[in-house]
Amino acid sequence: MTTIKDRRTIRKYKHEQIDDSLLNELLSTASRAATMGNMQLYSVVITKDDATKQKLSPLHFNQPMVMDAPVVLTFCADFHRFSLWCEQRDAVPGYDNFLSFINAMSDTLLFTQNFCTLAEEAGMGTCYLGTTIYNPLGIVDVLKLPKLVFPVATITVGYPDESPEQPDRLPLEGIIHENTYRDYEACDIDRIYAYKESLDENKNFVKINSKETLAQIFTDIRYKKSDNESMSAGMIEALKSQGFL
Amino acid sequence: MTTIKDRRTIRKYKHEQIDDSLLNELLSTASRAATMGNMQLYSVVITKDDATKQKLSPLHFNQPMVMDAPVVLTFCADFHRFSLWCEQRDAVPGYDNFLSFINAMSDTLLFTQNFCTLAEEAGMGTCYLGTTIYNPLGIVDVLKLPKLVFPVATITVGYPDESPEQPDRLPLEGIIHENTYRDYEACDIDRIYAYKESLDENKNFVKINSKETLAQIFTDIRYKKSDNESMSAGMIEALKSQGFL
Numbered sequence: 001m002t003t004i005k006d007r008r009t010i011r012k013y014k015h016e017q018i019d020d021s022l023l024n025e026l027l028s029t030a031s032r033a034a035t036m037g038n039m040q041l042y043s044v045v046i047t048k049d050d051a052t053k054q055k056l057s058p059l060h061f062n063q064p065m066v067m068d069a070p071v072v073l074t075f076c077a078d079f080h081r082f083s084l085w086c087e088q089r090d091a092v093p094g095y096d097n098f099l100s101f102i103n104a105m106s107d108t109l110l111f112t113q114n115f116c117t118l119a120e121e122a123g124m125g126t127c128y129l130g131t132t133i134y135n136p137l138g139i140v141d142v143l144k145l146p147k148l149v150f151p152v153a154t155i156t157v158g159y160p161d162e163s164p165e166q167p168d169r170l171p172l173e174g175i176i177h178e179n180t181y182r183d184y185e186a187c188d189i190d191r192i193y194a195y196k197e198s199l200d201e202n203k204n205f206v207k208i209n210s211k212e213t214l215a216q217i218f219t220d221i222r223y224k225k226s227d228n229e230s231m232s233a234g235m236i237e238a239l240k241s242q243g244f245l
Numbered sequence: 246m247t248t249i250k251d252r253r254t255i256r257k258y259k260h261e262q263i264d265d266s267l268l269n270e271l272l273s274t275a276s277r278a279a280t281m282g283n284m285q286l287y288s289v290v291i292t293k294d295d296a297t298k299q300k301l302s303p304l305h306f307n308q309p310m311v312m313d314a315p316v317v318l319t320f321c322a323d324f325h326r327f328s329l330w331c332e333q334r335d336a337v338p339g340y341d342n343f344l345s346f347i348n349a350m351s352d353t354l355l356f357t358q359n360f361c362t363l364a365e366e367a368g369m370g371t372c373y374l375g376t377t378i379y380n381p382l383g384i385v386d387v388l389k390l391p392k393l394v395f396p397v398a399t400i401t402v403g404y405p406d407e408s409p410e411q412p413d414r415l416p417l418e419g420i421i422h423e424n425t426y427r428d429y430e431a432c433d434i435d436r437i438y439a440y441k442e443s444l445d446e447n448k449n450f451v452k453i454n455s456k457e458t459l460a461q462i463f464t465d466i467r468y469k470k471s472d473n474e475s476m477s478a479g480m481i482e483a484l485k486s487q488g489f490l
Contacts, residue, residue, distance in 0.1 A: 091460035094470020225339020
């Protein structure tokens with residue numbers, strides 16, 4: 001409980017390596033997460049060598065964690081292994097479709113989050129790289145992922161060399177709904193986002209970017225419609241290429 | 246660590262209710278999970294009343310946990326709230342696309358898994374209902390989900406009234422890859438699936454269903470190609486209807 005409550009993203013790591021047997025134990029324990037029909041529709045690629053990290057780095061927009069962390073884990077939705085097993089057992093697999101991707105992605109993310117909790121409980125720090133799905137075919141290429149394997153999350157892991165402030169979260173009332181979804185009125189939105197908007201750090205972002213509101217930082221700079229649309233097309237192309245669409 | 250290591254799905258619950266303040270604390274703490282740009286792209290609909298559960302139940306193939314659990318949680322990918330905030334702040338949201346759905350789904354599942362770990366740590370049992378994405382539009386309708394809100398996971402929660410055996414998992418070597426993906430040879434597949442195939446329970450499944458192999462139980466009965474394909478079409482239709490495609 002305390003581990004999760006005090007959780008924060010760690011982007012700077014000590015040079016200390018992570019013991020292989022500990023890493024394996026954490027991954028093995030993480031696989032206790034719920035999984036669709038106990039199929040375990042995931043694989044994780046463990047990258048420690050600099051040459052492979054150097055190839056991954058630009059695909060993650062050269063975020064320094066990729067080169068600096070002792071371990072980079074790419075969690076992949078994987079229906080390939082299961083389908084191979086089916087084929088070897090006179091069974092005809094039918095998992096080259098979108099629903100199967102969503103099932104495998106779900107399995108993978110539950111496993112990923114379990115791993116993060118366990119790593120943090122063991123004193124490590126993690127950073128979730130959302131960039132994994134920005135250029136999935138690049139990662140497919142570097143990690144040599146076969147069809148029906150798709151990268152969905154990258155986690156950098158190491159022993160923390162920083163202790164950043166914990167970021168804000170929305171008040172709970174902003175994310176829960178009783179029985180059915182109660183739509184937000186203008187006053188609800190004002191109240192839910194008030195604290196986030198009040199933070200000096202966020203006010204400063206708005207100022208130095210010459211914007212009028214914090215929301216414009218997101219829509220105009222960080223997560224732009226044009227980028228989202230071109231990356232949506234890339235994601236769909238990648239799903240086709242990997243055999244899920 | 247022990248909570249995750251000993252984890253098993255719980256499908257039978259005591260009549261005991263879950264204290265609201267405890268449930269809220271667990272959900273609030275769960276929101277410490279990593280989230281894309283700290284946008285928290287999720288909502289959770291908490292269903293406790295029988296009338297709503299009765300509407301949800303057939304959408305989950307009448308699995309008894311929906312009616313029997315004191316609490317049913319539907320975790321939804323949600324770009325609606327964030328987009329409303331943008332609109333109220335003179336910012337033009339650009340999140341009606343596939344990448345944004347994948348981002349929101351990722352956020353949601355990390356939050357979901359964190360919640361499950363916390364609930365189990367607090368002595369509760371959970372069951373992950375994979376059926377949520379089998380008929381998403383039905384759930385959208387019952388829970389009155391607006392556009393840019395999409396159900397991705399349902400968790401039933403309660404105090405355990407059973408202590409089932411822990412299910413098998415693949416050996417770790419079956420799911421990890423060093424540096425790049427090492428494809429499986431026939432002997433790898435045999436070794437990785439040997440334990441699962443050796444279990445009496447699984448051998449019995451094969452026998453009573455008059456199948457030749459355990460894999461055929463999956464391909465011919467549990468997760469059939471024709472079902473996957475029709476549900477893929479339904480999922481894509483639902484993504485369009487909810488504004489993500």
